[in-house]
């Protein structure tokens with residue numbers, strides 16, 4: 179059973195990404211992302227909104243696919259800054275690797 183953490187977005191804010199809740203899941207970032215990979219990065223923001231921390235920690239290496247090209251951030255109509263959110267998730271995973 180998937181455990182959700184409703185305060186996951188707040189937990190991430192300490193790692194520099196506090197815009198995920200602005201996302202309204204339009205999919206623009208996933209369409210422009212050069213990775214063309216399973217709704218990345220939109221899917222990660224959705225997981226944060228749902229508090230589905232386990233889904234992100236299931237396969238954290240996915241985060242390191244990001245090239246930090248900034249295209250998603252430039253085109254997001256909500257100012258959700260998905261590129262920075264991915265960077266914050268990487269910081270979170272790195273900081274919590276040995277604790278999980």
Ligand code: SF4
Pocket residue numbers: 200201202203204205206207208220223253254255256257258259260
């Ligand atoms: S472009 Fe912005 S609002 Fe649209 S899915 Fe991506 S992060 Fe969310």
Ligand code: SF4
Pocket residue numbers: 207210211212213218219243244245246247248249250251260261264
């Ligand atoms: S910054 Fe990362 S997630 Fe955003 S478009 Fe570039 S490769 Fe994709």
